[in-house]
Amino acid sequence: MGIPALHADEAAPTAESGTEARLAPVQILGDVTATQRLPGSAAVVGREQLETEGTTDIHQALKTVPGVYVQEEDGAGLRPNIGIRAAPPGRSSKVTLMEDNVLIAPAPYSNPAAYYFPTMMRINEIEVLKGAPLLRHGPQTTGGVINLVSTPIPRERGGSIETVVNDRGGTDVHAMFGDRSGDWSYMVETVQRRGAGFKDIDRSHRDTGYDIQDYVGELRWDGERQSIEAKVQYSEETSNETYLGLTDADFARDPNRRYGLSGIDQMENDHLGLSVTHDIDWSERVRMATTLYRNEFARNWFKLGGGGAFIDDANRGDATAQRILRGEDDVAGLTYRNNNREYVSEGIQTELGMDFGDHWLRAGVRYHQDEMDRFQPDDIYDQVNGSLVYQETIQPTGSNNRFEDAQAWSFWLADEWYVSDRLTANLLLRYEDVETSRTQYADTQRNVVDSRRSNSSSVWLPGASLTYDFTDRWQLLAGVHRGFAPLGGGATEDQAPETSTNWELGARYQGDNAFVEAIGFYSDFSDFVQNCSVATPCSDGSTSGTFTTGEAVISGLELRASTGVDLGSFHAPLEASYTYTSAKASADNPASGQQEGDRLQGIPRHQFSLRGGLEHASGWNHYAVVKYIDATCNSDGCNRSAGAFDRTESLTTIDLVSQYPLGRNTDLYARVSNVLDEQQIIARSPDGARPNEPRTFSVGLTHRF
Structure with missing residues (x-):
């Protein structure tokens, strides 16, 4: 199980080969090779990479994909912040998130913030799609699509169990078993994660860890020309997480400290996912896949509200605010909100694929509805002698007692036209x-x-892309499409959704032992919109609704390359990726306070990853992964400010992995993440400076049966 090469010798898919027609309904791309021929930019983080690196944090997996931005928050990836190209990462609300080609955000149209995210240990691969082809998926079509492909049902009786322990007492267990008998097959799967966290709370015996339980069951019937697959997933999480960070002074002394004011903060949530997919080949050239789905998500994040004001005051030199944070001064009237929300997301989608020889035509429709019910009482506490003393509960009204919903119809038409042997x-x-x-x-x-x-809003989103093979090794790709992001349940009738024009132009080289790709992208907004939340406040300070900043241009360059060399009895694969992004306001806007040239929040200018390995035929393999992410603005226009409190810090980490086979079906892993123990301010939202995970040692054992 090595680092998968980005190059391969397989032929490009053609209309005659029917490669697309054989894609499982849960996939949107196929394998790594397919992404290298796609008329648009894409990437697949494969099972080998996820297993070898032991990835339990989606942020770490996606740092190796060019054009994808992440902003860590808790150091464990429990609440991901993912952006793609012109879509900033705040709560992943500007990208389309799917699991097995089904929308997975709690309420993708009315409340797209991704407070739920699938457990990464049960994900088999990650598909990332950018450029015009993403118009087959939505609703967010500006930056890109992320599709998490879950563990497939095995083709024959078998299973596996993986157990990982780390030096802080954390334990992760992933087990699955499946079988096939005649036309029927099934799989059951579970992930059990328990961690103590890496922070210490002042004057508290509570850890900062989590307890996650995830269960999946799948049942499938295969007929001669059709199949039906049913999937049920249920998970629970309890995590002692907070929105309260640190002042810069305290971060410099101990980045892994937590103030006692956050000692009672805790997230509890549960998720139920149901889906049934029917796939039928009407003929050799006509195929249809239909999915009925429903997701229910309930959460209550009990946490301190308004703690960011103490942080800001202390950073400005207010000694009283600093003493309150440290528990040295008493304070009355602290508000701890029961951030209680219940979500429902459901719908039905169908896509018909038709092979007309030179044209591979896909037509689809989806009806979707989702809702969010928010009922959030406030508990009032006083801090007395460093302890929290309960005073009263205030029942919710107004914005804390509300119901939001959305109904959406989507239609799409895609024609993959094989114009000639060289042009698609x-x-x-x-x-x-x-x-x-x-x-x-x-x-x-x-x-x-x-x-x-x-x-209410309706929008047409056209797009076109192409590839042209200059030679058997060199390929040009280009594309343009109109991007769209819905406003959410808090929008008023006079507001228009965010739209953009998005271009890409690039080239690919595929040699006998090397693959190189360079793609430039350019996105032009006339009405750039920020989604506001407490987790990611808008540039005007709003923590709910949306904020339209004005005209903006986001452009950049994505590079990726891979090769491999033989070193005696070892093979050394090597791959690298780099992203440069310029994200700026392109015009003054007196209404929002935006000035031309303001750097936009949340998008790093430089991002880089390098993955190398030494693989032996015996299975004794070693890997190193280097990742760099640049500093970002915490709010628009930080380039006009001389202060340090409105931006994050750049971060470089190195991970080492060794794998040794104990037997034919058993592998032993040893991993060290963040070898140099580098910790920086990787986020300032919400409410103060927050660190990445420190150096962590872990050992894992995988057994297949």
């Missing part, structure tokens, strides 16, 4: 029709309406 074109058209509403209540019984608002 993708012509795409997508239509989104979205209606959202919000109702706020003035009483706990919800008999009195405080306010109502609604929004």
Whole structure:
């Protein structure tokens, strides 16, 4: 199980080969080789990479993909922040997230912030799609699509169990078993994760860890020309996480400290996912896949609200605020909110694929509805002699007592046209029709309406992309498409959704033992919109709704390359990726305070990864992974500020992995992440400076049966 090479000798898919027609309905790309021929940019993080590196944090896996930005928050990847190209990473709300080709954000249209994310240990591969071909998926179509492909049902009886322990007492267990009998097959799977965390809370015996339980069951029937697959997933999480970070002074002394004010903060959530997929080949040239899905997610993140004000005051030199944070001064009226929300996301989608020889035509439709029910009481505490003393509970009204929902129809048409042996074109058209509403209540019984608002929008999204093979080794790719991001349930009738024009142009080289790709991208916004939340406040300080900043241009360059050399009895694979991004306001906007040239929040200028290995035929393999991410703005326009408190710090980490086979079906792993123990301020939102995970030693054992 080595680092998968990015090059291969397989032929490019053609209309005659039917490669696309053989894709499983849960996939959107196929294997690594398919991404190298796609009329648009894409990447696959394969099973080998995920298993070898022992990735349990989606941020770490995606740092190796060019054009993808991540902003860590808790150091464990529990609440991911992922962006792609012109989509900033805040709560992953500007990218389309899917598991097995099904929308997975709690409420993708009305509340797209990804407070739920699948457990990475049960993910088999990650597909990342950018450029015009992403118009087959949505609703967010500006930056890109991430599809998490879960563990497939085995073709014959078998299973595996993996156990990993680390030096802080954390334990991860992943077990699966499946079988096939005639036309029927099934799989059961579980992930059990328990960690103590890496931070210490002042004056508290509570750890900063988590307890996650995830269960999956799948049942499949295969007929002569059709199949039906049903999947059920259930998970629970309890994590002692907070929004409260540190002042810069305290971060410099001990980045792994947590203030006692956050000692009672805790997230509890559960998720239920159901889906049924019917796949049928009507003929050798016509195929249809239909999926019915429903996701339910409930969470209550009990945590301190307003702690960021103490952080800001202390960073400005307020000694009283600093003493309150350290528990040295008493303070009354601290608000701890029960951030209680329940989500439902459900729908039905179908896509018809038709092979007309030189044209591979796909037409699809989806009806989707989602909702978010927010009922959030506040508990009031005083800090007395460094301890938290409960005072009262305040029942919610207004924005803390509201219901939001969305209904959406989506249609798409994609024509993959094999114009000649050298030229392939993708012509795409997508239509989104979205209606959202919000109702706020003035009483706990919800008999009195405080306010109502609604929004409706419809948009046509055209796109086109192509590849042209100059030679058997060199290929040109180009594309343009219109991007779209829905406004969410808090939008008013006079607001228009964010749209953009997105271009890409690049070249690929595929040699006998090397692959190189360079792609430039350019996105032009007339109405760049930020999604506001407490976790990722907008540039105007808003923590709910949206904030339109104005005109903006986000452009950059993505590079990736891979090769491999033989060193005696070892093979040494090597691959690298680099992303440069310029994200700036392109015009003054007096209404928002934006100035031309303002650097946009959350998007790093430089990002780099290097992965190398030494692989032996015996299976005794060693790998090193280097990752670099540049500093980012915490809010728009930090380039006009001389202060350090409105930006994060750059970070370089090195991970080492060794793998040794104990037997034919058993492997032993030893891993050291963040070898140099580098910790920097990787985020300032929410509420203060936050570190990445320190150096961590882990040992794992995988047995297949």
